[in-house]
Amino acid sequence: MRALRLPAWKTEPELVEVDEPTPGTGQVVVKIGGAGACHSDLHLMHDFEAGAVPWNPPFTLGHENAGWVHTIGAGVTGLEVGQPVAVYGPWGCGVCARCRVGADNYCENPAAAPVPGGGGGLGLDGGMAAYLLVPAARHLVPLPEGLDPVAAAPLTDAGLTPYHAIRRSWSKLPPGSTAVVIGVGGLGHLGVQILKATTAARIIAVDNRDEALRLAEEYGADLTLRSGERTAEEIRAATGGRGADLVLDFVGVDATLRTGAAAARTLGDLTIVGIGGGSLSVGFFSVPYEVSIQTTYWGTRPELVEVLDLGARGLLRPKTTTFTLDNAMDAYHRLQDGTLEGRAVIVP
Numbered sequence: 636m637r638a639l640r641l642p643a644w645k646t647e648p649e650l651v652e653v654d655e656p657t658p659g660t661g662q663v664v665v666k667i668g669g670a671g672a673c674h675s676d677l678h679l680m681h682d683f684e685a686g687a688v689p690w691n692p693p694f695t696l697g698h699e700n701a702g703w704v705h706t707i708g709a710g711v712t713g714l715e716v717g718q719p720v721a722v723y724g725p726w727g728c729g730v731c732a733r734c735r736v737g738a739d740n741y742c743e744n745p746a747a748a749p750v751p752g753g754g755g756g757l758g759l760d761g762g763m764a765a766y767l768l769v770p771a772a773r774h775l776v777p778l779p780e781g782l783d784p785v786a787a788a789p790l791t792d793a794g795l796t797p798y799h800a801i802r803r804s805w806s807k808l809p810p811g812s813t814a815v816v817i818g819v820g821g822l823g824h825l826g827v828q829i830l831k832a833t834t835a836a837r838i839i840a841v842d843n844r845d846e847a848l849r850l851a852e853e854y855g856a857d858l859t860l861r862s863g864e865r866t867a868e869e870i871r872a873a874t875g876g877r878g879a880d881l882v883l884d885f886v887g888v889d890a891t892l893r894t895g896a897a898a899a900r901t902l903g904d905l906t907i908v909g910i911g912g913g914s915l916s917v918g919f920f921s922v923p924y925e926v927s928i929q930t931t932y933w934g935t936r937p938e939l940v941e942v943l944d945l946g947a948r949g950l951l952r953p954k955t956t957t958f959t960l961d962n963a964m965d966a967y968h969r970l971q972d973g974t975l976e977g978r979a980v981i982v983p
């Protein structure tokens with residue numbers, strides 16, 4: 636089969652011929668119906684070098700995947716060939732305290748995981764190929780009625796990651812609260828919809844592209860702002876001076892972190908999801924009182940079940956543009972240029 640592989644750090648991926656995988660005991664091979672192209676893949680191609688993460692190329696790209704059960708390894712029960720499934724992406728050890736509650740994303744024994752701190756498309760072969768080897772059946776979540784693999788694929792990361800970041804702040808988002816989404820790309824446009832579907836917060840979307848702001852409005856943002864030097868003041872003005880109960884930074888560069896900290900309300904949350912590599916200086920006088928600042932990484936398996944439910948009920952509609960495996964690099968180039976709306980999904 637053909638696969639889009641990253642041969643080494645700081646290189647362009649290449650489309651090459653590889654063997655079809657066969658499942659060992661407890662494993663499952665999924666026929667890929669959709670594999671999302673994530674902005675973090677651009678960092679894998681251009682920015683990372685040996686030592687940045689605990690794994691290395693070569694591997695097949697594609698860490699947000701959905702499709703159909705293709706072949707089932709010995710000892711796997713409860714799945715049928717042809718059944719549509721989403722693939723939970725972070726693959727932990729399966730037995731530590733975090734993995735036991737479905738939080739493989741925060742596995743505490745990464746040395747015992749299939750690859751430390753990664754998964755398919757992140758150190759191991761991912762879904763930008765006809766077939767994907769999934770090392771443990773627990774990572775497969777059956778697709779609910781009404782959700783096809785092309786729509787489901789982005790939900791496993793671009794949906795799950797903002798869902799996790801928003802869910803942990805639900806208690807701070809009653810009626811009368813405000814949530815700010817900085818960066819309305821692949822994750823942010825789903826973040827707006829998740830806020831709309833699961834909270835009563837007023838939603839302010841911030842981006843430097845008019846198209847992205849138009850998309851945010853379409854998905855339910857109450858106010859959209861062009862990002863700039865005065866964005867934090869504009870958020871304060873729009874919230875009667877109080878600031879935002881939750882700021883979700885899907886970009887994560889110095890400027891957006893500064894905006895987030897300046898726009899947060901006392902007792903609010905500033906949650907850094909984007910891996911833009913920026914930093915923020917935190918001290919007694921630099922942020923409003925009791926603002927909690929955290930990073931999040933991906934989400935949990937139980938949360939993926941909830942995200943897929945939102946998707947099947949039409950409450951979460953990823954905007955997707957499909958590409959063939961042959962055109963996968965076009966998808967990444969458009970992602971890089973900022974000319975892609977929503978999420979690119981590769982359909983091999």
Ligand SMILES: [Zn+2]
Pocket residue numbers: 673674675676698792793
């Ligand atoms: Zn991703």
Ligand SMILES: [Zn+2]
Pocket residue numbers: 727728729730731732733734739741742743744745
């Ligand atoms: Zn674990």
